[in-house]
Amino acid sequence: MKLTLNRRSFLSAAAALPLMPRMARAGTPFAFQASWINDAEFAGYFTAMDQGYYTAEGLDLTYLSGGPDVIPETAVIAGKADLTLTTPDTTILAISTQGAKLKIIGTQYQKNPVGIVSLAKNPIKTPADMVGKTIAVPPVNTISVEAMLAMNGIDKAQVNIVPYEYDPTPLIKGEIDGSLDFTTNVPYTIKLAGEDATSFLLYDFGYTLFNDTVVVTEETLAAKRKDIVAWLRASRRGWVDALADPAVWPPKFKDTHFAGTGREIDNEVFFNTAQKPLIEAEAGIFSMSEEAIAANIEALSKVGIKGSRDMFDTTLLEEI
């Protein structure tokens, strides 16, 4: 937002002073489609925006918030955005079955934060505990839960999967036994409601996937490689800042990026703190090690999704 405002005020200033020599143009337009509404999941990008890292890289960033109807892969395929964040299972499925020309060029989460959240007084600590229980899962994520159950030798018919609409009330009230959600986020709300939450990551039970994988189309990759590398560099700087002390940045977005979301800043601080170990990587944020890529492909192959190494492109990260 701030970037747009800067550019707008710059343009009006330029209009007011027609004799002023032409200054450096606002950077290359670059549209980024996020995968959800503005919350701490995207704190790194907001930090980079506010710190001017994209501008410094010569990018004029348009940030598009996501939502349940926004399927990130389709946003880049339709040309609405240059780059997006996806779940690797859907992206690889789109490439392998629909012939989508997409490349995974990095990952925000080394470990997918998605897991089964339950109440401590009725805990679900392993996939085996899910048998006979009612678990709420957003319909679009059913694929992930069924995959994880299959990996752990559990027949999906033994678990009662019902739709989840991002509202933890039924869990807190005991109408359901568990839900699939970001383990970095919803335990905060549960605690606020006077309960304790237990959770496990799908990742820790064989579903060894990244999440918020950075995805571009092959066409954009060929045409805007420099800009994409610039985006990766600026975003990594933003994330390094945002995670250095996870409590520092979220409060600064209170009246800007987080205004009007209906969520609490304390929740965002909790979120940012919890996600830190899932994002940070030895080789730098966004990096994808060969072992991790192999683990992704391996996990997906067990549920019939055919991934391959050439769907991932790690060469851009090397150019940062």
Add this chain to the structure above:
Amino acid sequence: MGRNGLLALLVWEVIGRLGLIHGALPAPSAIAIKVWADRADYPPHVWATLQASGAGFAIGNLVAILAGMAFVLFPRLMQLARGVNIALFALPPLVVAPILSLVLEGMAPRITLAALGVYFVTMSATVAGLMHYDRRAADLVAAYGGGRLAVLRLVQLRGAVPAILSGFRVAAPNAVLGAILAEFGGGGRWGLGAYLLGSLGRADPARLWGIGLCATAIAGASYAVFALISARLLGSSRAISLNPTLPPVATQDPAWLRLTLGLGSALLPFALWWGVLAILAAPEMIAKTPLAVATYLTSPDTAPQAWARLSEALAETLPIAGLGLILGLGLAFALAVSGRLMPGFTRAFLPVALVTQTMPLVALTPLLVLMLGRGPALTLWVTISVTFFPAYVLMAQGLAQVPQGAMYVAHAYGARGWREMRLISIPASLPWAFAAARLTVPRALLGVMIAEWLATGQGLGALLNQSRGYLDFGMIWSIATLTVLLSVALYHAVLMVERRVLRRLGMAAAE
């Protein structure tokens, strides 16, 4: 109404305070306190929703009235456009919303969804209003040399104003809900729908009710405005004497022309579908053309699995949709009749009914689940709540338009109350009752799909959302196509019954 309303509020307060219904229904005072605490959040969201729904309402109604006039002037055009009209009405917003947010940008998806919710209601109200005019007045205009347009302007349009206004009344909440649904899914930052999405994760029913009631206030206010205008105008334009002429018998077109029009009406929606995709230049992978859907449903690679899943889902969805439809229509009829016999009761019930129309279901369903579970009770509740209101408005409209002269006859012979209703008002308003039934068919299917999507996880609604997770665009478009085709088939089934009954009674159908 004031006393009843206060009583209802008091009961609600007690239920809320005692934490009955698992705390899913907070006390009104708790909601009010929450809204007050959140007061700084609301203005930008409300403003965004007002802009989107207002623009959609204006555009949708303008198109609807122009189309309605064209259809009445050129009945063959209406025959040709019938397929498109029904398809537009039966188009599931659940499916359209993600597609719109993909191919359009900014406010456009919200405005389009709001306009889509408005078009059919106002168009059919306009046509119904324009067709039911006093033919003697038209003869008078004709005798003084007035042409077809003069009759339209001087007689039909004036006579149609009450009907059009009643269309606006139903359309207004539709526009608000359409905008909110698109805001909820589309990823923008402002709008009550966006606020709702962000608030869902807080497990705070008071906030969700606050947002829902705010949406209700907007929709209710617009409903009230048109109800008021309509009450003012109706007083001066109601038929005071019986219209003794039968509607002119439509001249029968030659068989070849009827066949061509019928074929054209069936093909036009597909041509339009194709055309819109071509204009938007949406990528082939996402935007499936009619041919691509046909291929998906017939090619040996995809068809067997697709049909297996579709037929399983249909078997879950259809029976309960039928039941919900019947119950919704029954409730609407009971309400419309009791509105005449016991106006006080209906006036007290209507605000409650309006609330159920304008509470965004995405906000309420997690809470409804706590009250009703995830079984058929919840599905029926949602289905009835999305069907009965539009049906009620049309039926009440029909009852209100019964010529006074006819009723005086009944009154003079001592028939009052239910007897008068049975002998005069109900038969006279049959065309409206049938129009209500037709209007309700696609909504029943939609209601069931919403419940399946949000709560039960069965049937077409769940299949649709799971298919999005698998990026199975062929399935997504197939479900949309199938839903529309099913609605159209049921619509025609009602129409056939309607034609038989009305022909026997010497009445014209309200298209």
